Amino acid sequence: AQSVTQLDSQVPVFEEAPVELRCNYSSSVSVYLFWYVQYPNQGLQLLLKYLSGSTLVKGINGFEAEFNKSQTSFHLRKPSVHxxxxxxxxxxxxxxxxxxxxxxxxxxxxxxxx
Amino acid sequence: DVKVTQSSRYLVKRTGEKVFLECVQDMDHENMFWYRQDPGLGLRLIYFSYDVKMKEKGDIPEGYSVSREKKERFSLILESASTNQTSMYLCASSFQGATADTQYFGPGTRLTVL
Structure with a gap:
């Protein structure tokens, strides 16, 4: 059965520092992976997605994520946050x-x- | 640009009232979804629809029903509102293709049941 675990509920960071938001999943079949962002008082919007191909995916606003099949992870990173x-x-x-x-x-x- | 609109941003209802939440999308998407969002629980799927007049239960359908009479419109109905249905409700739509596709979200309706 599918499940998704985001390992940190809150991440405080200083401006211009790097950040990593962690995501692990479990599934018995091939999966498609997404990161969405929700700004205050808004709906969700897509940051990036992995459907197939290169395991490093680049998204909007300088974010990127890496699909690691052996570790069943899809962590989101940004080298310098605003x-x-x-x-x-x-x-x-x-x-x-x-x-x-x-x-x-x-x-x-x-x-x-x- | 895909646009998903929801009929109300904020709604206050009394226990026992019948509540209608409306969602309209303008991109001719086949798939439409209703989620509720609660702190610490993420988004939980209530109902979804792959086509007009078609509906499928999600993970938490109890106390809710839906209607999809036209492709662009998907309504969520609370037959008899209860205080535990106080939540943020998000509607989304997506294209139905060979792979999982991006979901486009409305701004949400914050429902308070007194």
Whole structure:
């Protein structure tokens, strides 16, 4: 059965520092992986996705993520964060079980401090 | 640009009332979803639809029903609202293809049941 674990509920970081938001998943079949971001009082929007091909995926706003099949991880990274990156980040996994079912992690709240 | 709109940003209802949450998308997407978002729990799928007049239960359908009479519109119905249904409700839509695709989210409806 599918599950998604975001290992940190909150991550405080200073502006211009690097950040990594961790995501692990479990699934018995091939998966598709997503990171979404939710800014305050808004819906979710896509940051990046892995469907196939290169395991290093680049997204919007300077974020990137690496798919590691052996460790069943899809960690999100940014080398230098800005105040405007303060938001909640959700990892999501889709697998095909007759139709595509997507499971979301509990979310990681990123606080960027000046 | 894909646009998903939800009928209300904030809603306050009384216990026992019937509540309708409306969602409209303008990209001719086949798939539509209703989630509820609660702190520490991420997004949980209530119902989804792959086509007009078609609906499937998600992970937490109890106390909810849905209607999809037109491709662009997906309604969530709380037959008799209860206080434990106080939450943020997010609607999403996606294209139905050979791989899992990006979900596009509305801004959310924050429902309070008194």
């Amino acid at each position: 105040i405007s990156d303060t938001a909640e980040y959700f990892c999501a996994v889709s697998e095909f079980t007759g139709g595509f079912k997507t499971i979301f992690g509990a979310g990681t709240r990123l606080f960027v401090k000046a």
